[in-house]
Amino acid sequence: MIELTLLSGKTFHLNPHQIESIEANPDTTLTMLSGKRIIVLEKVGVVIERIVEYRRRIGYFGEGE
Numbered sequence: 656m657i658e659l660t661l662l663s664g665k666t667f668h669l670n671p672h673q674i675e676s677i678e679a680n681p682d683t684t685l686t687m688l689s690g691k692r693i694i695v696l697e698k699v700g701v702v703i704e705r706i707v708e709y710r711r712r713i714g715y716f717g718e719g720e
Contacts, residue, residue: 657705659685660696669693671706 656668662682669685676686677699685693685702695702 657702657709659693659702659705662694662696664696671709674706677702 657671658666658668660666673687673689674685675688678684678686679699682694683697683699683702685695687693697705
């Protein structure tokens with residue numbers, strides 16, 4: 656899980672494997688596989704860095720990733 660911050664300032668943990676896309680609109684908007692959209696305070700680059708670090712920790716990078 657990665658930690659993110661809602662616009663309200665509340666932090667939460669999200670399974671990054673459920674993210675379909677990330678956009679800057681100008682706020683960072685995550686579109687989940689379910690279609691739900693979540694707007695967070697972190698910039699797109701920060702979210703991507705957290706996803707990469709998470710995948711490194713769990714050893715998710717393999718052939719085809």
